[in-house]
Amino acid sequence: MNQALPEGAIDDLALRRFLRTEVEPHAEHWEHDRRVPRAVFDRAAEIGLCALMAPYEDGGRGLRLPELVDVFKTIAYGDMGFAFALIPHNNLCAAIAASDDYAHRDALLARLVTGEALGAFLLTEPQAGTHASSISTTAVETATGWRLTGEKAWITNAPHSDILRVYAQTEPGSGSRGIAAFIVEASTPGVIRLGPYDMLGSHSIGAGGFRFEDAEIGTDQMLSPPGVAYRAAMDSIGLARVLVCALALGVLERALDVATERVKSRHAFGARLADQQGLRWLLADVSTDLEAARALTMNAARAIDEDLPGSMVTTAHAKKFAARAATRGLEQCMQALGADGLRQSHPLARHLAGAKMTHYLDGSTEAQNLVIAKALFD
Template identity: 55%
Template sequence: MSATADRAAAEQVIAAARNFARERIDPEAAGWERDRRLPREVITAAAAEGLCGLLVPVELGGAGLGVSDVAEVMGALAYADMALAFSLVSHNNLAGAIAKKGADHHRSQHLGAMLDGSTLGAFLLTEPGTGSDAAAITTSAMANGDRWILNGEKAWVTNATEAGLLSVYAQTEPGSGSKGIAAFLVRADQPGVIRENAYDMLGAHASGTGGFRFDHVELDASQLFVPPGLAFRAAMEAIDIARIVVSAMCAGMLRRGLETAVDYIKNRQAFGAPLSERQGLQWMLADVATDLEASIALTRAASAALDAGDPSMGVRAAHAKKFATRVTMDGLSQCMQALGANGFRQDWPLARHLACAKMAQYLDGTTEIQNVVIARSLFAS
């Protein structure tokens, strides 16, 4: 396929995402939050639009997009609802990893169901007692002949309520740190896999976030996905992608907030004059617009670096996520203020977006972890 055809195909997927956000997500997102559920049927509908194999190569049935285009897709979806968009991020990251890092039997066994949306994927790294210290995981996978025995607990799992395929990171050699970590593909219906209740959160319930426990789960050799020595690096690569995409989703939410506030002010009057003529409101939203443009620029720079294999991409991803999450929290609050008391009502999308913006500050490394990454680059010898 020529470069022109590749670009045209990518633009078609991005356009499909915008249309899907407008027609299927936006009208229903408030209801999902009210009902506190991940809408499984919408994942299947997204798959029919080609949105479940974004990182899977074309020859394997996916869209074959780079991270820059995936970020555009997810930003378009998050404009309507970041929680549902992040569900698709987690699913797409796993599908892409299976396509590119998995063995032939992994691809033949799992990819078809992931592409058509009949199986939802989840990434299980974080644990209740470790938080951001991913290398300190205690979930164990002990070799037992030609099998593995999996025990432990995972927390803050996106798609936990509905996932059928789990990418589980476990320690195979206690005391070895990141070198002993391996990844396994575990079916959620295997004996000993215990799905916990969904978390009761401030918002973002359409992400289906919850946890899993593993009680003496027997895995056969074919379920080893990424071996020790390679898995931790693979997890960090996935997190870099997710940080960039989270930045893009924050920009999508901030754009929605800004457009909502501007449209509202254009059609309101106070004290005998249009609100749009009040310089205080104009300048407040002008600052939001500047932060939005800066956030988009940082996100695009990070995604371009990742697509090009630039070694600076990890630091660029940290800058983008740190900045985008911060200005989105602040900017959405300002946009809500511009709507007056109406900004506090759930029938406007801004309160729902504000909760997701706060969640974004924790996803794939907190703001403080981004500072660790950035500071290391500043003081590296």
């Protein structure tokens, strides 16, 4: 750690070195391999990236949301999928740290913050995405604990996660009221890993699924009881939503930097491409979108961090705008690169897939409009 930095902060130099040596040169291969080697998460843990949201007293870095935005934007500049893969893990650390009455709090947190164990968030199911309270994975009480049955889909970190935060229905038909959260070791008999999925790109996110075939867990593995768990899940998602904005900023900033350099160095019709007004204005518009997305994101980060009234709506505006700005801007920057923009060796094609993902992660763009419209009309 750089001694000049405040307690808990991430050493910016170490982070940039990690991205330059461990992420950027390998991201293209991860795309082909459909996964990030586990060792990369170990390296990430060494510089504190698995402990960002845990309190300092628990071995974490205890970063506030505006600081987290900076860190995640920087990682996404290198690789968006890998950046997102760290979010459910860090969010789990925060949730465990806040659960003072959870029996295994200290032992579990120690494994998570050191990166010995990686975490995942299991809410979405093949038939329940936006309408998350309609999940059908069940938790049936037994003499010794709970029996889990059902399937989860679109889970980040599916190939590597060791500790699963599983949302399951304890009282079918009761909607969000009956949903509880459980901590499940991925090695538990009856827990089956599915995937990784084949997608448009950005496979470093590690999307896949899990099936629970009568997986037996103990009574002491309930993290949040029915009546509390669903609200807590929505709070976790609300926070992660701001970090998804940060990822959108990272990929957009990268695309603009790549495109700007390219049009300055390439010549056509006796001048730099950067001297063609059509391209100058195209990239000037991307720059304006980036600036606006940055302002909305920081606004949302402060609103959630300080628990300001209307923070859900503020975040919805930021998420909707940042996701749209990122997909539109990536496409425009690729256009400025000409055909070369399509090459896997440029980060833009990979990041275009990542930008599209920001429209679904932690609530779709339409789900943000539901929140905004409710504030307008109801």
